[in-house]
Amino acid sequence: MTRFTSVSAPTQRLVTSMLSDTTYIKSYTERNRERLRVMYDLFVEGLKELGIGxxxxxxxxxxxxDMSGLIRPxxxxxxxxxxxxxxxxxKINVTPGSSCHCIEPGWFRCCFTTLDEDDIPVVIERIRLVVETCKSPS
Structure with missing residues (x-):
């Protein structure tokens, strides 16, 4: 695609400068790692509360x-x-495991990195509504 939409020279210089700044890269990597950990913990804890491991x-x-307990058949x-x-x-898009060659049905790949912390409860609530429709009648 770069043949048709190449990155401008000023942008290339800016990115080169950023990537050459080892202090910035270290700080960015640490900040990003912490943000990912917080988002992962919040998302997984929310799913755990719904009974999803x-x-x-x-x-x-x-x-x-693992949403295998929610699928019929x-x-x-x-x-x-x-x-x-x-x-x-x-209204959430997850990736079914079968699309990733998972041999066990019911596994889903859920990307949480495009969310903000405030989005997590909203997404978990939306999943809860679907979980409730999938529960077997007692």
Whole structure:
């Protein structure tokens, strides 16, 4: 794509200057790492309160959530039906595990890094509404 939309020379100089500033890079990396940790902890804790487990992570831009208890039937179709509810009812877009070659149905990749801390409760509430529709009648 750079053939058609190359980065301007002034922008290249600015980015080169930023990346050459080791003090800035160290500070930025530490700040970013802390922000990611806070967002991960908030998101995973919110899911945990809904009974949704996640794999433990030491870093990254997303988490793997086990929503297998919410899918009926327990297969790829059930997973895609849940994905459809999350997309069209909750208005959140997660990635079904089958799209990432996950062999167990019900796993979803949830990216939390595009959210602000204030967004987390809103997203968790939207997921809760879908969880309630998936619970088996007692």
């Amino acid at each position: 996640c794999t433990k992570s030491s870093g990254g831009l997303y988490c793997w959530c 327990y297969n790829e179709k059930g997973e895609l039906d849940l994905w459809d509810k999350l997309l069209n009812v909750a």
